[in-house]
Amino acid sequence: MFHQLNDNGILEVKAAARLIRSTNLSYRVAFFLYFSHMKRIAIVLFAFTWMAESRLCAQHTSVSWEKKILSAEGPYITLHKPESEDFFSHVQHLEAPPPGGEGFRAYLQQLKDSINQLPRRTDRKRGTAEQIPGPILHRQFEGNSYNGSAPNDNHIAISRNNLIISVINTNIFTYDLNEDSLLSVQSLQQFCAPLGLPDVKYDPRVLYDPDEDRFILVILNGFTWQTSWIAVAFSRSSNPAADGWNLYALNGNPLDNETWSDYPHLAVSGSDLFITVNTFLNGSFNNSGYVESTFWQLDKMAGYRGDSGLTAAYFHQLRYQPDGADTMKPIFNFTPIKGGSGHYGEKMFLLSNENLAPESNRYFLTIVNGGAASSNLKMVEMRSSQSYGLPPDARQMQNHRFDCVDARIQDGFFENNILHFVHNTITPLNGAGFVYGRIYFPEFEHRSIDIAHYYHDSLDFGFPAISYTGRNALENDAIITFNHCGREYPSGMSACYVDHEGRLSEREEVERGAGYVDVLGIGVQRFYERWGDYSGSQRLYQTPGWVIGAGYGSKANRRPETRIALLSSPHWQSGPPSVDFARDFKLYPNPAQRFFEVEFILDEPQKLRFVLTTAAHAKGGSIDLHAAQVRRGANRFSFNTTPLRNGVYNLLIINENGELIKRTKVVVAN
Template sequence: MRATLFIPLFFLTITCLSQHQPLVGKSHTVNLKSITQKDKRYFEIQHLESPVPGGDSERDHLLKLKQQISSKYGRKSHLINQKSSSAAPDPIIQNGYEGSYPTGSVPCDNTLAISNSGLVMTARNSSYMIYDTQADSALVVGPLRDFIPGIPGSLNDYDPKVIYDPMEDRFVLIFLLGNAPPSTYIVTCFPETSDPTGDWNVYFLDGDPFSTGHWSDYPAIALSEEELFITINLLVPGGSWQTSFHQTLIWQIDKMDGYSGNPTLNSVIWEDNTEGGIKIRNMHPVRGGIYPKGPNQFFLSNRNFALESDSIYLVEITNTIASGTATRNITLLHSGNNYYLAPSARQSISDSLQTNDSRVLGGIWENDEIHFVQNCMDTASGNSAVYHGIISGISSGSYVCSGDYVRDAVKDYGYPNIAHIGETASDDKYILSFEYVSPVDSAGTACVFYDGVDYSNFNMIRKGEGVLNALSGTQERWGDYTGIHKKYNQPCSVWSCGTFAKSDNSYASWVSEIRTQSADCSSSIGIDEKPSTFSEFKLYPNPSADLIDLKFVMEKTGDASICIYDISGRQIEQLFNGNVKKGENLLTFSVNHLSAGSYQLTIVTDEEEIAVKSFIRK
């Protein structure tokens, strides 16, 4: 136990093929509904600028590299915008809302997830919001410190990441606490139920897991069918950019332990992630497109600090912790199209916006391909742009990597993210969201649609109103990332969260829904998913390619109809229509005759009670 923080930390290391098994103890449970306005720590003094990824010396080195590449590929003003006659159709930008919170520092570090019932959880430095899109109102708004009551305010909280688990109907939130050993932690929060305003189980992962004097920086997360994965960088406090980076770690965690509030998390740390003697830096986990994948999990990285390169690192963890057979594979790929270190982005004032390095910022795995995005330079214009990479042949291991650019002749683009927006697993359709700015465009957030062949026009999500001007000096923070998330039971809908400049030159976050123009996407799958009126209503396994068990409890004997609907709301099959006895009931049904994709199962009783659950046919 660390007596000064009252955080229970147990640590046991078992070394095997660069695996370490930490014993992570549960810290506490917090109920968001029970937190009063008086409890909220609005009064705490926060440092305006969150820690720089990699530290200040890394930022200084990046500026020198950006000057070198900008002198080689200067900005041009005579180009026309990227738009071909065969361009993809524009997506539909729906109404949105401002997701900001008054205690946030800069940059925003926007992250977002949406549940099947339409609850949106957003977070930024250093606050969170849970918003009900059906009621068009915020359920809970507060600082991240709501999750860690009693922790000293001298430890800064920052770099939040949130994700939604459609298999368990829960969110997962992580954020960093402290940036100097021994007070450095990855705060990992699991809700006990599908109600995110209720109880959350909170665990403190040690940010210096080997007691080597390092701190954890820049997390990224993904969920598989059974596990939570977190990537993190270990850094030396105050070192130069060459020496401060120690290594990138992969945390592999049994997510059900967290949901259940087990006293300890079954977890493994993968270290010594190298290829050809080179440490792989800033790895990013890859998420499933239509649904979380598993048991294998992929990660991506590149040569973040190279002036130009086409090297892509593909890392694979081949099984679950519970299997006892998990291994790690590392493959170096070459895309053929170089990515270049992005220049700083220009505003209408002398203060430019930082674009950081070329690390991968988002990745999606679907239809035997991995799509990923990162910052880069468009050498044709000299502007900051988006690099969109594709790795095919995932199932066979015969990988082929390619890359393309999303760019503009005037605007600088930065901090992209990506989400699958296809209606089925075979639809190669994606939304690439990003931030934009130029000397004539205030900082805002935008997106393009990729239809598997071409990109749409630039589509503005939220126009900026002013400039970003919060720090002293000539450079402002812009990233370090943006949020985007698929609505799993509405396959051609994603939600994004990005930064825009307000009229008072402050930073704000904008949350918005983005849809494709498909006729099948005008509404959710079948009926909107509703909380079950039954005391128990579960589908398992989900997703499935064969059999699914439906388990439910009737409060009293009565007639019930059980049906399957497709994404357009069309009834596909009536599984049962008849009398059901009071108590626990089980219905096993086959889905092997259904096409791969998303469906909903409904139960309607003779009293017109309706319960709806989504499921995936793999």
């Protein structure tokens, strides 16, 4: 049993009986669908809810998988280059996922629409409350510059020597906290240039390996099977800003089955790097076209050394047999679990749930043992003491809304034989919040999982990240960072503290935000925005009890921003930190950038080139700014004009047949 945040921001004891009340939510959604002339979907939901109401303890699960041994192309050496040479070019699709469709996509869209129409409750119940101290916010500042992409996809890592690497969907921000110095800002396109891969770069993830004092950075390329690759970079030293990276490329369509890889997550064991991905068919939107969830296992030491032809094991066709079922079924999304104070050996835990279910209490723990060439796995199905479900959209000011995607596991760590995890969920008030849970080892196969819902009556929360703040084996506390927004409240970043017993503190505001985010959508879709799709958090290994987090904020111009925060446990009293966080930082802003933007509409997906020429010499002196497969509908292309000399240029948008899609004049006066 955990404590939960109730409508008024106080802690309220919740019993496992919440399962019954929470399950009724699924029935309410089903009734809504039934009387909205969606009887088939309602019947499916009734059946799903009925099957979910079963025993809570873990079940030994039959599992099957296939493993393919492949090799990564590389290494190539990539170095940080001056920002003055980087155009930060990017194409942003502006439309919300299209309505309609067939099959699972139509079912999921109708289900989310029905959840969004459920009335937001404002119950003000007061239970047995127990106040605990919240996290201490020591410093927060703006990180990566917004370069035209949504969502942010914030992720962050920090070394023992206080070198910060913060990434978003367009750029990599490297900051020396000791010297209060911004070392570099580099686009994902320029970082991956040695690989020679055309098309868009996105979904960056970064981690710091405390055992080896190195960084690992993963970036995806392309959202079609023809262009899908995974860029994997291992830092050549503890300071990649100076010494660069060993850069490899994994095939995003390794089975040659016309699928592409999306949504990576990564963690390291004592010997290996694990990268999980989901695979889709071309033309997929928001989980439609899903094929399967897979993961890679690579020898991290070979990557640090820069070995040629890095060996990689690819696990696919992962299936489990639900209790009482005759057939095997796939699991959607695997999240590798990081260590708390350090690695937890040669094995890796992968945690999954039923992230697209309107209501569920099922979790799946996959345990991988052994190195890449000889590894094997087993799976255990577990049940939680309460249920979770597909979250509704989060409310913003001016009737704008954030897409909370689904309830997949967002983050987690393992320490002192306890696996801590967090993910999005619908709340008992029909709003958007998150789950905090614990899985106890070794008795996890004989008891239910303890989870708690964190929510508020007038605010919505999403995309939590969690890191360990304990100082020894007697402490199991943590800090959770997450995004917040509200119908009458700015969009920003918050945090809460989890004590040794698993109780959650009141919300500590990291950055209130300056308003709401409005960068996507056209016409009636103008109110749809992307949030997340994830946020980042890491323990400061050099200063136990402290964490660094990267999350989502809003500016007065309705653009998103990255906020970086340094927080500590309220009980941190073990001497001064490794950096004097109390002193006044200069916190130099990102170098000035001037962006040019142009919008255009395509009747069908096309492969496009974006070329800049001087107005007087359209056939000579051209600069290839960008090349990418671009989606049908409204799109926005942007690039940084700072590297250009003052003058008049022509921007040409050309398809693969050489046909001119659009020409527009660009006047540069830096």
